[in-house]
Amino acid sequence: MSAHSRSLVLGVALSLFSFVPRAGAEDPQTVLARAKAASGGAAWDGVRTLHSKVRLETGGLSGTAESFEDVRAGYFTDAFQLGPYTGAEGFDATGSWSQDGTGDVTRSDSGDDREGSINEAYRRSYSYWYPDRRPAALTDAGTRQEGDRTFHIVRVVPAGGRPFEMWFDAATGLHDRTVEQTAKETRTTSFSDHREVAGLRLPFRLRVTNGDPQFDQLVTYELYEVNPEIDAARLTAPKPRLDDVSLADGALSTTLPFELINNHIYVDVQVNGRPLRVMLDTGGVNVLTPASAEALGLQGEGSFQARGTGEKTESFGLTRVNEVRIGAATVRDQVFYVMPFRDLDKVEGVPLSGLVGFEVFKRFVVRIDYAARRLTLTRPDAFQEPPGAVAVPFTFDEMTPQIEGKLDGIAGKFTIDTGSRSSLDVTRPFAETHRLADKPGKKIEALAGWGLGGGVRGLVTRSGLLELGPVQVPAPVTTLALQKRGSLTDPYVAGNVGGGILRRFTVTFDYQRQQIWFEPNAAHGEEDVWDRSGLWLNRGDDGYRVEDVVHGSPAAAAGLQVGDTVLTVEGKQAKDLPLAEARDLLKGAPGTRVHLQVKTGDGAPREVAVVLVEMV
Template sequence: MCRHLLLALLGLLAWSPAPAHAIDVDAVLQADKDASGGARWDAVRSLALEGELHAGGLHGSFRTLLDLSAARSVTHYRLGPIEGADGYDGEHGWSRDPGGEVARLDASAARRRARSQAWVDAHGYWYRQRMPASFGALRTQTLDGHAYAVVEATPAAGEPVTLYFDMASHRLTRIVQAQGQDIATTLLADWREQDGLELPRHSVTELTDAAGRTDPRRRTELRIERVAVNVAVTDADFAVPEMTATARIDNAAGVTRIPFELVNNHIYVDGAIDGKPARFLVDTGGVNLLTPAAARKFGLSAQGKLAARGVGEQEVDLSLAHARQVRVGEAVLEQPVFYVVDLGDLDAVEGVVADGLVGYEMFRRFGVTIDYAGGVLSLAAPERFVPPAGAHRLAFEQGERMPIVSGMLDGLPIRASIDTGSRASLTLHSPFVREHGLVAKYHADTEAVVGWGVGGPNRGRPARLGRLQLAGLDIDGIAGDLYTGDKGSFASPDVAANLGGGVFKRFTLAIDYATRALYLAPNAAFEQADPFDRSGLWLLGEGASLRVADVASGSAAARAGFKPGDRIRAIGGEAVTTRSLGDWRRRLRELPVGTRLAIAYERAGQAATARLVLADRIAARWLPSRSAPAAR
């Protein structure tokens, strides 16, 4: 949480410009070093910084230790009701979440970002033999009335970093760096002398989305109050820490088995918070989360106003709350932190009322096995975890909280996140879709709502995919969707795709964070077809009716004349109250093409009827062609 807020709080110092004809990258960087202490920096081996942290309406403190000679770092922070840490051990970044969960971040994008962060922290631009980087040509730019000399650098094995030197004040006052689909801009000020060195004591970091918008909920401010030079450091200071012992299984076997309900490919389990019954969606792609109403129900006080992003395009408010205990079966987490987020219409989307999610915190603490065919979730103490019989093993990387696996999709290498909280089978991220021309390759259908999550509806272009290869398994004929937008988690360039419940229900799935392994044991559904909606309707539960939230262009529903806002009362002569929303969705996927359904509905308070003739929106199977037709 804190490292990206310290993008370059150190070594971003003054320079005295040479005559215009003499200014080049080397001159700018050397002048920077000379003006900030010159050769004194050659004797600086380490720095310790302490100060204040402000973010999302919360206040706190941080302490950062930097090993400049080995480009290692560690930051410990407190922010409102939470505390955590993150660091870089010279090879990998790592984080310790507010709940105490520890992750070594070894996904490729995470490693590149950590390397660039280390390069800035260790003044790699001054010590180019020690920390090589490539530099672009020096250019000038005017922003907000200030003229800058601008240098773009790419550290070896890192990502580009752009440094802005203010030509009036002769200081490096701005750093710009990509952070997923966002741009992080850090502004630096308030330079002060310390032991002959000059350091900026104040920084503000803001994130800008693809549309160029910033959000005050994502603004972070740091003030350095104390600096110590050449403090003693050891390898242990920067090593990945051990997790605190706050989790247990309350039986001698060390394993608990919990029945679950599968609705819309989502896993729902019963549990408890502080001894009170709770209903959770189980989501590897999420965190321990409660709705505001649930937080109030459990008597938890939420603090702060940060921003949360999910599959939807809107960012929503996020607050933080502590509970005494969360329990799922006989698995217990003590002193858990919950993220409190308004999930909007999710109850109506699901047709199931839930208090929130259990996610990464549970998966990180226990070995997890999900028997989709048997409807049983098993949680095991790490030393008691046993992979499912007949399972195929697949190593995974970790980027932030999610497991990331590698495979092949119709001849293309892909890296995909593992997300039991997704109803879809496989969602392809927009940068990957554009890079490989997949809308045309897969003859994708027109854009429509294909999912719903934090931030609202997720729109995509459905398509029949060919063969997904994972862990030596061939998974054919997946009904996928192609995201083409620029917002939300599916716009991230860090991975190519997101694997969801539509694929996982073919298996007994197990995840073991202790050994970084995922296991897939095919079940009886492995060879079954992957059906896709044949109606074109996206329906929300609403009392005694189903509300039409979206109608896919050119679909059966569009031909029948349905419009968003219509309220369906009966389908095929059955009142919609006779089945769950999940059951109606299943019928609209699985009833044969050509099935005629009489629909009774209301529009603007007036009763009406229509005849819906089900039709495929995507092909029954993908047939590659030499020349794909233009995208629709």
């Protein structure tokens, strides 16, 4: 594992320090030359390869990692074990790759991963000392003071990469830390305990942080080898190994029903022989709620940080499951996250036991027939292209498929996400860059979604045309995200396409060939309808809790307030009425009067009528 390595398991990052302006800029090459001299000087000129072994500590777990590096090319492989989780990641002539504990290999081509990998290759090749290896723009970024320590800072932008800072201790000349803004956080890697190895001064201790100490990653080096012979196979992505799946009786495929609730797909599965109903999420990992894990006699190990669409983060642990059965398909020996999904059962209005997603999609061709509510898993070698369907190629944004598309003629990358109920959520950076809020059309600020990390506020509007390759979706309801944190702040992504659009098709996902097949169904020509009441309701103890009331909406005109409890809807007890049905009623035709019984605090129940209107 290199002294410049990214976090192997989870991304992490930084606190702020005081900035001290310099009277005169210092040539970055002077700072870098001083750092090279302090780190071994000319001894670096002969370094071709590095091999290292380390101890890892993070999230309450400890483990080990081993790295092999081609220093002159910047290629590397890191393999690690942490609690129940094992895996590897690397960078070769083709790009970055990752391998999970089952042997599956994925190449991500997201902007975040691509630019981050280019930066990593730049650092691993020590190109700041050897600019002929990988070019970059270097500028002086001044000095900063921390107590009695002064740091010279060099801003680096590798060709094809993104900016990052290198901090050098003014007293010792040694490289003290790297600071890099990723898609979702600022990540700081600090280096200490420098010791001499083969004429080089190398750090024997690293700390990676995102500013929240409980998720820091500590790395302690136990071995460095300089210029060992490294087999070329160690520095290329391994071949995928997917021998942990089977279909009963030699079948080529299996088909099972699913429920569509709030545009989310719920399937019945068996985990270690116990029946559970889980959500199917194209980009999600395997997840169990703590209650489900406990019922299975499993316990999460460690405490790690997860980010979703909401602005907050959640903690999760890791556990291992013997087998998951989906219809006649069995997937064995899988790592699951144990995560509470705080409040999502209230948001969905139904119990949520967990998720299955990427691991299933990677092993089968997955066909989702939204109209018939049928899910089919097919062996990739037995898959036949669906006649009449349109094939759209995709790349991976980490584990989520990502398509080149256009929104009203503006090009961007759009993730395809069955785990989202929305039609289209546009990221804040994309909306701001293209001034989408200033374009003509009605816009309302509202609580427009809810996911991991909490509610999602945005400007809800209607776009003209969404193009996903050759697939066209006219007039989709579109949310322009107002989030300051979370996945909808990713500057590399234009938007997230969810179930509100996907339900208009039969969609077939072929992760191995990286294609999605779209077949329009009977819902394709229907109008995309957003809520017409101005209410966001979640399940509460005595009915539905009002979480949001849009200013100037029918709900506001009827006197509803955030925190109110809806007791009945059209005479039906809210505690007995599925929340999804209530939401459908509030999408009724404009002019429809929806009668509610509402209570504010400890006050007496009152009857109100919400007259629906077209909101966007």
